[in-house]
Amino acid sequence: MSMEPVLDTLQQAIVYFSNPANCREYLVARRWPNGVECPRCGGKSVTFLEKYNRWQCGARHDARQFTAKTGTIFEDSPLGIDKWLMAMWQVVNCKNGVSSYEVHRAIGVTQKTAWFMDHRIRHALSMGTINKLSGQIEADETFIGGKARNMHKGKRAEKITGTGGKDKTAVMGILERGGKVVTKVVPNRKKKALQSEIREHVLAGSALFTDALKSYEGLSEFQHEVVDHAIEYVRGEVHTNGLENFWSLLKRTLGGTYVSVEPYHLFRYLDEQAFRYNNRKGMNDGQRFDLAVRQIVGKRLTWDQLTGKTVEASALD
Numbered sequence: 001m002s003m004e005p006v007l008d009t010l011q012q013a014i015v016y017f018s019n020p021a022n023c024r025e026y027l028v029a030r031r032w033p034n035g036v037e038c039p040r041c042g043g044k045s046v047t048f049l050e051k052y053n054r055w056q057c058g059a060r061h062d063a064r065q066f067t068a069k070t071g072t073i074f075e076d077s078p079l080g081i082d083k084w085l086m087a088m089w090q091v092v093n094c095k096n097g098v099s100s101y102e103v104h105r106a107i108g109v110t111q112k113t114a115w116f117m118d119h120r121i122r123h124a125l126s127m128g129t130i131n132k133l134s135g136q137i138e139a140d141e142t143f144i145g146g147k148a149r150n151m152h153k154g155k156r157a158e159k160i161t162g163t164g165g166k167d168k169t170a171v172m173g174i175l176e177r178g179g180k181v182v183t184k185v186v187p188n189r190k191k192k193a194l195q196s197e198i199r200e201h202v203l204a205g206s207a208l209f210t211d212a213l214k215s216y217e218g219l220s221e222f223q224h225e226v227v228d229h230a231i232e233y234v235r236g237e238v239h240t241n242g243l244e245n246f247w248s249l250l251k252r253t254l255g256g257t258y259v260s261v262e263p264y265h266l267f268r269y270l271d272e273q274a275f276r277y278n279n280r281k282g283m284n285d286g287q288r289f290d291l292a293v294r295q296i297v298g299k300r301l302t303w304d305q306l307t308g309k310t311v312e313a314s315a316l317d
Contacts, residue, residue, distance in 0.1 A: 004029070007286040013089055023081035024053070027068040030294050038064075039071040072296040073120040083107045084117065085293070091121045092276065092292045093285040095249075097257040097269075116303060122268040123301040125275040125292060133176035134203040137222075139210045140243040141189055143168035144254065144266060169263045171270065174201050175242045180278045183270040185263075191215040198222075209238050246277055264308065 005026070007013045017023050028036060036046050038057035045058035049065070057064040069075050074084050086107050090098040100115035109117070145168030170189055174197065175181045182201050186193045194215045202208065208222040211229050225238045233239060250273050254261055261269055279288050303309075 007289070008284050010089060010093075010285070013286070013289070014086065017082045017085050020053070020080065020082065023085060024068050026085070027081065027293070030290070031068065031072075031297055039066055040064075071298060071300075073124045073299050073301060074296065075300060077117075079109065079113070079117075083109065087114070087117050088121050088124075088292055089285070089289050091118060091272065092125070092288050095276065097253040097272065099257050099259075116306065119265070119268055119306050120301045121292075122272045124296045124299050126268075126271040126299075127180075127182070127274065127278075130180070130182070130201075132203040133174060133179060133182065133201055134206050135179070136177040136207045136237065137202050137209065138175040138177065138240045138243045139173070139194075139198055139202075139208060139216070140240045140247070141170060141172045141186070141194065141213075142247045142251075144171055144251070144261070144263075145169060169266055171266070172197050173243045173246060174198065175246065177242060181243070181246055181274055183274050185267045185270070189213065189215055191218070195219060207237075209240060211240060246273075249273065249277065 005012075005016050005022070007016060017026070035044055036048075036055055037044050038046055038055075038059065040063060041057060041059050041061055043057055043059045046055045047058065048055050052065075054065050054067045057066070068081065069077065074081065077084070087103050090103060090106065098118075100111050100118050103109070103114035103118060104111040107114075170186045170193075171183060172186045172194060173181055173183050184197055186197065191214075194213075195218070198208070198219060199221075202222065204221040206222055208219060208224045210216040210224070210226055212226050216224070216226070227233065227235055227238045227240065234241065250270070253273060254269060258269065275292070276288075279291060283291070
């Protein structure tokens with residue numbers, strides 16, 4: 001078995017992944033640490049067909065041949081694994097994100113292709129099911145949307161029809177101090193929407209810190225304390241500054257790198273930002289990249305799913 005590569009920097013990654021065999025070995029080591037298995041039947045009796053750069057399962061069933069891409073976010077992509085891995089390195093390690101135009105110039109694909117790749121990578125970074133947060137918890141919400149002062153007069157009249165959060169998308173965040181952050185696009189800031197998220201993600205009995213929004217009243221199963229931002233922002237350990245920091249990073253990324261994000265896709269950008277935030281300490285770029293690569297299996301995102309065409313077609317049936 002070949003030695004594990006040292007990939008601490010982008011330079012090292014570019015050199016190593018320039019060899020297609022290295023790309024395949026890197027994926028295999030993370031996807032099948034105990035030996036290659038057929039992704040369709042789970043059998044280990046497989047033969048590598050070097051001429052075709054794929055394996056063939058020894059069992060009799062449909063679609064016996066498969067590649068390292070099969071059953072991952074890379075499936076059905078004509079691009080080489082080297083391009084995919086370079087795009088993934090950029091997405092998981094650039095603190096303020098990386099736009100599809102940057103990826104398009106860096107790896108030599110069209111901007112449309114880079115945009116599709118970015119979203120498939122974000123899909124891999126989603127957290128899935130996690131243990132409930134505990135200890136000291138901060139909960140807060142914010143609004144994501146264009147600033148009226150940055151819009152042309154005609155566009156402002158079209159987009160902005162009210163004040164405050166109207167015409168913007170509400171996002172909720174729950175942060176375990178010293179642990180992970182969980183984010184979710186919510187329909188509004190009403191009690192039902194916010195409290196259901198807290199009860200789903202936070203262990204009863206935890207210390208919960210929020211602002212003075214009325215929607216948080218009634219969370220009696222938690223040690224709930226409130227800081228009224230009209231009076232103060234910090235009272236001892238009672239504050240939401242950890243989440244305010246996360247919101248700052250998120251909005252800098254959305255406004256400075258991605259510029260314009262459709263509400264329909266916003267949850268994927270939240271997954272991307274949460275992944276970087278949750279894995280910012282205790283690991284270098286190579287380790288963070290390694291963790292992301294281990295999450296690509298069992299996740300597919302087609303163009304029709306991404307653009308909503310699947311939903312439109314089902315509605316017409």
